[in-house]
Amino acid sequence: MRRDYIDIGYSPKETDLVCEFHIEPTAGVNFEEAATHLAGESSIDSWTEIATLSPELAEKLKPHVFYADEGAQTIRVAYSEELFELGSVPQVLSAVAGNILSMKIVDNVRLQDIAFPKSMINEFKGPNFGLPGIRKLVGVQDRPLIGTIVKPKVGLNSEKHAEVAYNSFVGGCDLVKDDENLSDQKFNSFEKRAELTLKLAEKAESETGEKKMYLCNVTAPTCREMIRRMNFLKDLGASYVMVDIVPAGWTAIQTLREEAEDAGLALHAHRCMHSAYTRNPRHGISMLVVAKLCRLIGLDQLHIGTVVGKMHGEKHEVLNLRDQCVLDKVPADESQHILAQDWGGLKPMFPVASGGLAPTMIPDLYSIFGKDVIMQFGGGIHAHPMGTVAGATACRQALEASLEGISLQDYAKNHKELETALGKWLKK
Ligand SMILES: O=C(O)[C@H](O)COP(=O)(O)O
Numbered sequence: 001m002r003r004d005y006i007d008i009g010y011s012p013k014e015t016d017l018v019c020e021f022h023i024e025p026t027a028g029v030n031f032e033e034a035a036t037h038l039a040g041e042s043s044i045d046s047w048t049e050i051a052t053l054s055p056e057l058a059e060k061l062k063p064h065v066f067y068a069d070e071g072a073q074t075i076r077v078a079y080s081e082e083l084f085e086l087g088s089v090p091q092v093l094s095a096v097a098g099n100i101l102s103m104k105i106v107d108n109v110r111l112q113d114i115a116f117p118k119s120m121i122n123e124f125k126g127p128n129f130g131l132p133g134i135r136k137l138v139g140v141q142d143r144p145l146i147g148t149i150v151k152p153k154v155g156l157n158s159e160k161h162a163e164v165a166y167n168s169f170v171g172g173c174d175l176v177k178d179d180e181n182l183s184d185q186k187f188n189s190f191e192k193r194a195e196l197t198l199k200l201a202e203k204a205e206s207e208t209g210e211k212k213m214y215l216c217n218v219t220a221p222t223c224r225e226m227i228r229r230m231n232f233l234k235d236l237g238a239s240y241v242m243v244d245i246v247p248a249g250w251t252a253i254q255t256l257r258e259e260a261e262d263a264g265l266a267l268h269a270h271r272c273m274h275s276a277y278t279r280n281p282r283h284g285i286s287m288l289v290v291a292k293l294c295r296l297i298g299l300d301q302l303h304i305g306t307v308v309g310k311m312h313g314e315k316h317e318v319l320n321l322r323d324q325c326v327l328d329k330v331p332a333d334e335s336q337h338i339l340a341q342d343w344g345g346l347k348p349m350f351p352v353a354s355g356g357l358a359p360t361m362i363p364d365l366y367s368i369f370g371k372d373v374i375m376q377f378g379g380g381i382h383a384h385p386m387g388t389v390a391g392a393t394a395c396r397q398a399l400e401a402s403l404e405g406i407s408l409q410d411y412a413k414n415h416k417e418l419e420t421a422l423g424k425w426l427k428k
């Protein structure tokens with residue numbers, strides 16, 4: 001192991017990939033020593049002086065720890081772009097979030113953010129539709145989109161699944177998606193579900209005069225099967241697919257993005273399982289990094305949390321994710337562990353708020369997120385005392401009230417579905 005990776009005067013080049021890490025050295029390990037080892041292990045070095053690493057090579061490719069604050073337990077490392085396969089998320093993660101997460105010299109280490117250089121941004125296409133493309137697809141410009149997840153998560157047969165989707169559509173949902181753990185099970189095969197649900201989506205479109213999108217889950221055991229399912233949906237006339245990004249893995253997601261472009265399908269990203277590495281604030285990889293990788297690869301919409309629903313995530317964290325989805329230039333914010341990022345014109349992703357939401361939360365959601373959000377309600381629609389149609393209608397009514405600045409209580413006086421929802425969910 002070479003010892004000259006601490007380089008506080010270094011100013012990162014435009015071509016460098018910069019990472020911020022939170023590090024907690026193990027008792028007895030000096031902060032700079034830990035920083036040196038992490039920087040070396042995530043790039044060119046190993047645990048001992050290696051004869052095959054010439055001083056010339058080391059000089060050319062060495063990492064630069066250009067910021068180290070022991071009190072704040074923070075380091076920033078600049079890596080030469082030459083260390084990376086610029087178009088490969090798996091390779092980048094194997095480096096900057098690979099072995100270093102397992103090392104004994106640190107009790108905890110967390111990758112807080114990655115600032116991608118222009119050369120890497122240029123290697124990726126970003127979202128094909130993105131937020132504006134999705135708005136065009138759905139034909140809704142001036143309000144948040146309303147979606148649902150067919151419930152129960154698993155167990156319904158294909159006919160019942162399609163019927164629940166239809167009821168959600170005619171009640172007022174723009175989008176209906178599968179749940180993350182529904183793919184191709186005996187009780188509800190992928191093909192039959194896709195055929196029946198897309199057919200009823202079309203029926204709901206002609207009955208309501210609104211666009212109705214079905215987001216069928218293509219998460220599959222192999223990339224080949226995932227692509228086959230995606231093409232099956234395309235042949236049925238679908239506009240969208242959804243995928244569980246973390247269980248499927250980054251190679252699968254990059255593959256899907258390529259194939260979805262040819263198929264002309266939009267991509268909905270469900271982030272289930274992300275907390276396995278994002279939730280511990282002292283170890284792992286931040287959700288911010290996950291969101292940035294999604295935008296880089298080109299998912300069109302991504303679950304980012306709700307603030308008011310059932311999933312963890314403080315308001316500032318969720319809004320930081322929102323900013324990373326929609327802004328073209330994200331300013332640095334030291335206190336939030338955010339590095340400056342220029343997205344170089346990659347399209348914005350549509351942020352999705354989903355998990356534990358009820359129609360009664362719509363005024364709060366609207367004030368937190370504004371118009372550019374997809375609000376999704378599972379239990380909040382299908383547990384409505386008057387049924388799924390009324391549940392979806394109550395969501396649209398609560399949204400209308402919020403857009404017009406009318407209290408839900410006032411609006412409910414002439415809207416019985418909303419009135420019933422308030423009776424069930426409004427906290428007294
Ligand atoms: O996939 C999701 O986002 C959740 O299943 C949402 O369901 P819920 O609204 O019932 O929590």
Ligand SMILES: [Mg+2]
Nearest residue numbers: 149153179180
């Ligand atoms: Mg779910």
